[in-house]
Amino acid sequence: MVELPPVVARMWGREHASRRGPRPRLDLATITAAAIEIADTEGLAGVSMGSVAARVGVAPMALYRYVGSKDELLTVMADSAVPPPPERGDLSWRDYLAAWTRANRDFLLSRPWLLSVQGLTPPMGPRRLYWLDRVLDALGDTTLDDAEKFNAATALSGYALTDATLVHTMNAGGERLAAAGVTGATDYGEVLAEVLDPQTYPALSAMMRSGLLRDSEGWTEDADFLFGLNLLLDGIEALMSRRAPRPGD
Structure with missing residues (x-):
């Protein structure tokens, strides 16, 4: 039987739980939800073990009982942030x-x-x-x-x-x-038409000079x-x- 990587075992609830010691204050779902909230408001750059720990009110080291590293946290976030897929119903x-x-x-x-x-x-x-x-x-x-x-x-x-x-x-x-000063696809196409050398970029230059993007909505x-x-x-x-x-x- 294959030994699951720790982060996979945690995501699937397959990690062995110790019965010794006090009951944990946190769980993986709470930590992940806090990390996702930070990512949603500040972007991925705002997510760190320190910022997540502050969000849930613990010291950073307390998180390592649940996630072994920031990379593991990102792996769990990438799964937990996904909504359910669409229902198929009668679709082909x-x-x-x-x-x-x-x-x-x-x-x-x-x-x-x-x-x-x-x-x-x-x-x-x-x-x-x-x-x-x-x-x-x-x-x-x-x-x-x-x-x-x-x-x-x-x-x-x-x-x-x-x-x-x-x-x-x-x-x-x-x-x-x-x-x-480039405000749309038309302007972008005109800029490309101006800078592209037909000798070096014959196909792309011809497309831009023909006005390919002139009527594009973007x-x-x-x-x-x-x-x-x-x-x-x-x-x-x-x-x-x-x-x-x-x-x-």
């Missing part, structure tokens, strides 16, 4: 995967500090693994094998993380660009997200078609 596998990916992207945008945490470790806690289970369940009756189902889920979760990171970065960068419009999502879903559907039995087989 494709419609559910679309709804799942959008919900994944949206909760990451609602808590941007998760963008810096979720890519560091694979899902190991009960909440993130339940999201994974729901995708695999939606693909359960398809022609994909187990490895393909798992890889499809990984590709969609990676896309949600990448798109949320791009949207968040563009929003933050937009404020800085506005301060520099990088965050829903059409951009759906374009990439549909590329992935089309690919998954094409793979299913190749796996389907042919007449006469």
Whole structure:
């Protein structure tokens, strides 16, 4: 039987509890909730063992009874901050995967500090693994094998993380660009058209000079997200078609 890493055992309530000594004043849920509150208001930079200890009214060393390090705390936070996945109901596998990916992207945008945490470790806690289970369940009756189902889920979760990171970065960068006089996609495209050398950047330069971004509403419009999502879903559907039995087989 495999020995669980301490942080995983704690997240799943599988850690051996000692009956000796006084009853603990804290628990992992209380510590994690305090850390999430700090991250929500101050960003990830505000989270430290000291700031969390102050929030729950104990000395920093008292936290190490529950989490072995700040990295362990971040791992638990990355799981505890995740909401439940969407219900499937009567949705087809494709419609559910679309709804799942959008919900994944949206909760990451609602808590941007998760963008810096979720890519560091694979899902190991009960909440993130339940999201994974729901995708695999939606693909359960398809022609994909187990490895393909798992890889499809990984590709969609990676896309949600990448798109949320791009949207968040563009929003933050937009404020800085506005301060520099670049107030939208049109201005951005015109700046690129001006600085790009057609000899070095022939394809990109031609696109910008053609006015590609002139009528754009920005990088965050829903059409951009759906374009990439549909590329992935089309690919998954094409793979299913190749796996389907042919007449006469």
